[in-house]
Amino acid sequence: MVVSVHVAPPDFDRVFAALGDHTRRDIVRRAISGKEGVLELASHYPMSFAAVQKHVAVLEHAGLITKQRVGRRRVVRTNPEALLVARRLLDQYERLWRARIDRMNELIAETAGAIDTVETKESKR
């Protein structure tokens, strides 16, 4: 509950950095089904419970997962919104380089007729 009331600035740093660890990515994947508590999650990994709990905390800080009390444990569940935030940035990059490709193709088309005139335009700083 405490976490992310605003979420105004999508914290890309935290999101991507959190996804930069394969244990954490695996937790994210497992938590999609949203059925396991921290202790159950920890049982899947060859490290101490505390270590896993710290990973979960990192993911929670990044907004990638949330915890919900169910009975006596806290069920971990991934937050699709945060994943979308990350994906949206990658999409944005993709749009940028697609636009660049398009521009290059345009230039090639334009230059196709004027190949003989200008040729080696290198060495401009």
Added chain:
Amino acid sequence: MVVSVHVAPPDFDRVFAALGDHTRRDIVRRAISGKEGVLELASHYPMSFAAVQKHVAVLEHAGLITKQRVGRRRVVRTNPEALLVARRLLDQYERLWRARIDRMNELIAETAGAIDTVETKESKR
């Protein structure tokens, strides 16, 4: 040339970790246009040239950018493939939780049917 002959295992750790730094993300963004050398890139950031060069090296290690000799400088250019690799993983996660939502809806639909015989049977997407 030396780097990434195999690339067989998409190194998610390196890719996402590399994207976890906003300076590096900005380098990726700038390098989409593929026009600037390392020195020119460095001029955009409030840190030493060597620091930027290290960031570039990290990105190169992650396969997110490549360098190409043009005149006396090495032009940095982002590698769309690596971005796609990252995006594909996020897409995979998205498919997983969409599948989960669908399953939940099915359960809800079934339960609703039990309550009200047959009603919304079309909502199986």
Added chain:
DNA sequence: CACTGATACAACCGTATGGTTGTATCAGTG
């Protein structure tokens, strides 16, 4: 071919990170 622009790399430093163990909290259950 000497010069220098552009890049790479090594050594170093402070802080962050991923792991550990141990202790504290906290809510169900017997």
Added chain:
DNA sequence: CACTGATACAACCATACGGTTGTATCAGTG
């Protein structure tokens, strides 16, 4: 209400990381 299952958190350690400065390499250009 005592007990304990489940989680949180603190302290600590080794290594990784982001930054610095300084030096080496290396290919164009004059």
